[in-house]
Amino acid sequence: MSENMSDLLIMFRKAPIGTSWAREALDLALVGAAFGQHVSLLFMGDGVYQLLTNQQPESVGQKGTQAMMKALPMYDIEQIFVSQQCLADRGLTQDQLGFSCDLLDQTQVQALLQSHQQVFNF
Amino acid sequence: MLPLENASIPTDDEGYLENLNDWQPEIAALIAKNEGLTLSPEHWEIITLLRQFYQEFELSPAMRPLIKYIGLQLGKEKARSIYLMQLFGESPAKMASKIAGLPKPTNCL
Amino acid sequence: MNYSIAIYGGPYSNQAAHSALHFAQAALTRGHCISRVFFYHDGIYNGSALVSPPQDEANVPAQWHTLAKENDIELVVCIAAAVRRGLLDEKEAKRYSRASHNIAEGVSLSGLGQLIDAGLTSHKLITFGL
Amino acid sequence: MILHTVNKSPSTQSTLKECLFTATNGDNILLIEDGVYGSTTAFKALLKEGLHYFVLQEDLDARGIAIDQLAPEWTAISYTGFVELTETADTVCSWF
Numbered sequence: 476m477s478e479n480m481s482d483l484l485i486m487f488r489k490a491p492i493g494t495s496w497a498r499e500a501l502d503l504a505l506v507g508a509a510f511g512q513h514v515s516l517l518f519m520g521d522g523v524y525q526l527l528t529n530q531q532p533e534s535v536g537q538k539g540t541q542a543m544m545k546a547l548p549m550y551d552i553e554q555i556f557v558s559q560q561c562l563a564d565r566g567l568t569q570d571q572l573g574f575s576c577d578l579l580d581q582t583q584v585q586a587l588l589q590s591h592q593q594v595f596n597f
Numbered sequence: 598m599l600p601l602e603n604a605s606i607p608t609d610d611e612g613y614l615e616n617l618n619d620w621q622p623e624i625a626a627l628i629a630k631n632e633g634l635t636l637s638p639e640h641w642e643i644i645t646l647l648r649q650f651y652q653e654f655e656l657s658p659a660m661r662p663l664i665k666y667i668g669l670q671l672g673k674e675k676a677r678s679i680y681l682m683q684l685f686g687e688s689p690a691k692m693a694s695k696i697a698g699l700p701k702p703t704n705c706l
Numbered sequence: 707m708n709y710s711i712a713i714y715g716g717p718y719s720n721q722a723a724h725s726a727l728h729f730a731q732a733a734l735t736r737g738h739c740i741s742r743v744f745f746y747h748d749g750i751y752n753g754s755a756l757v758s759p760p761q762d763e764a765n766v767p768a769q770w771h772t773l774a775k776e777n778d779i780e781l782v783v784c785i786a787a788a789v790r791r792g793l794l795d796e797k798e799a800k801r802y803s804r805a806s807h808n809i810a811e812g813v814s815l816s817g818l819g820q821l822i823d824a825g826l827t828s829h830k831l832i833t834f835g836l
Numbered sequence: 837m838i839l840h841t842v843n844k845s846p847s848t849q850s851t852l853k854e855c856l857f858t859a860t861n862g863d864n865i866l867l868i869e870d871g872v873y874g875s876t877t878a879f880k881a882l883l884k885e886g887l888h889y890f891v892l893q894e895d896l897d898a899r900g901i902a903i904d905q906l907a908p909e910w911t912a913i914s915y916t917g918f919v920e921l922t923e924t925a926d927t928v929c930s931w932f
Binding site for chain 4: 488519520558560581584585586588589591592593594596
């Protein structure tokens with residue numbers, strides 16, 4: 476992680492599907508990037524469930540965020556982090572995730588928060 | 598309403614399709630005509646790409662991601678906003694999305 | 707200092723708008739300025755002109771509208787979150803061919819970019835979640 | 837220094853736990869709304885050293901929690917105190 480303060484950190488802490496938080500947080504990330512901000516994403520808590528493969532949100536009449544997540548490189552959002560601890564707490568491993576992310580330990584998660592000027596926490 | 602053969606395809610007051618499944622190339626030409634555009638192969642290249650973007654990402658792109666996507670798919674030459682503006686006018690992402698039958702934008706920027 | 711506030715909770719179902727109101731009053735008392743309040747998620751319901759509580763209950767949205775008027779605070783509702791949930795102004799009602807609109811006077815619909823902008827242009831952005 | 841606000845009870849959601857997981861030396865924690873239940877002695881074991889702990893008096897009062905029910909780490913403050921904490925924070929992070 477760089478010494479310089481980065482622009483915007485968006486934290487994803489809610490499970491997908493059950494509420495609209497995942498989508499609304501991702502919308503904010505895309506808008507932030509479209510505004511020319513340097514945006515990092517951190518998945519922790521139940522938010523790590525957003526990264527699981529094989530979600531079929533259409534079976535409950537939803538759009539989900541899986542396809543949108545694939546668009547992140549188009550928006551120049553390339554820093555995607557996930558808390559190793561939160562994965563382990565839920566019995567998950569990195570190979571179950573549908574996206575390539577950097578795993579962070581607790582100290583790195585703490586440093587990530589401190590290194591951003593603005594933190595949006597969903 | 599857009600007249601197509603024996604049917605009428607419902608649109609809203611701004612000319613967006615009520616049902617996205619109604620879209621077909623003939624419809625795109627009709628929407629474009631209502632906007633004062635005649636579609637050339639260069640227009641179609643972008644329209645096809647926009648539909649591909651939407652299918653892949655379930656998103657109507659803003660200008661920046663659209664240009665990046667064009668750059669990746671069609672090369673640097675066409676990945677310029679001036680090129681898109683020559684084809685689709687002042688708000689090319691918006692206009693091309695409408696012709697490509699993507700959802701009406703939420704104006705969320 | 708220059709503050710902005712984000713509110714994600716609607717009136718009557720949770721405390722967010724009420725906590726934010728108390729915070730804003732305390733910040734103004736301490737001589738700070740509040741430039742913008744941005745309503746997102748269910749917070750958009752605070753922008754409705756039709757909120758009608760019984761007389762013995764606080765009308766938090768109305769208190770927000772009054773505080774904003776007196777202190778020149780911009781009240782902005784996320785347009786995408788609002789239109790989905792049935793909060794429209796005249797322009798959007800026309801755009802979606804709806805018979806009526808219900809946004810309160812002094813509240814405006816605008817893009818999510820206004821929340822990003824609030825973070826960039828204020829000294830502090832304080833969020834009140836659902 | 838980050839000011840973290842937390843508005844959920846630690847018995848129903850892991851919000852406070854997640855907040856404390858990410859907080860680092862010198863950060864301030866402020867409990868508001870249903871979060872204030874987390875300041876009672878029952879949840880003392882969740883707390884870690886190096887952080888400063890605050891709880892909003894108005895929300896304690898509303899819920900009938902007396903000061904003597906709080907774990908000793910906690911300091912009750914008013915909304916004015918809340919504003920003061922935001923003044924000195926580099927970032928304010930809201931946990932809900």
